[in-house]
Amino acid sequence: MSDVMVSEISARETWSVRHPVLRAGRPLEDCAFPHDEDRSTIHFGAFHKARLVGVVSLLHPSEGQFQLRGMAVLADLQKLSIGSQLVKHLESRVLSIGGGRIWMNARAIAVPFYLKLGYHISSEEFHIPRIGPHYVMEKTVGQ
């Protein structure tokens, strides 16, 4: 999809996408993730015709280490390249602040998506309660 704009948003703004996609049926407050409000955390939103349709968050806890969290695209707009555009935007930001290792706890169902973006699996499968099987995936950019 070409008419998508990515820009920075607040942690609270991510909830309208996080809730239906990542925390469906759970209290809205479950959309607040640890470190959302850290000064070094950046939230990105993808907008289609002024509607927020995708989100991803970038945590930067230490030099050269970045965590991608809360990757979600509204169900009716998945598989239209919005997720890829968000990850590429996030990677550009990582490059602009020196590059490094980007990692995430990837849901098993999302592994093919991250593989297509050049990430590789770097852990055994593990389970996150109430969410399901995950793998650590990672990629180094700009180093």
Ligand SMILES: CC(C)(COP(=O)(O)OP(=O)(O)OC[C@H]1O[C@@H](n2cnc3c(N)ncnc32)[C@H](O)[C@@H]1OP(=O)(O)O)[C@@H](O)C(=O)NCCC(=O)NCCS
């Ligand atoms: C995973 C997710 C973020 C991907 O975003 P998206 O906008 O649908 O992905 P894209 O359209 O950019 O997909 C890029 C490629 O990955 C593929 N892909 C995306 N999701 C996939 C999936 N679940 N299984 C297999 N392939 C997938 C697409 O078909 C596309 O392939 P192509 O380049 O050959 O056409 C989105 O589907 C989503 O929100 N899923 C539910 C929540 C979730 O699992 N989040 C990840 C938590 S770790």
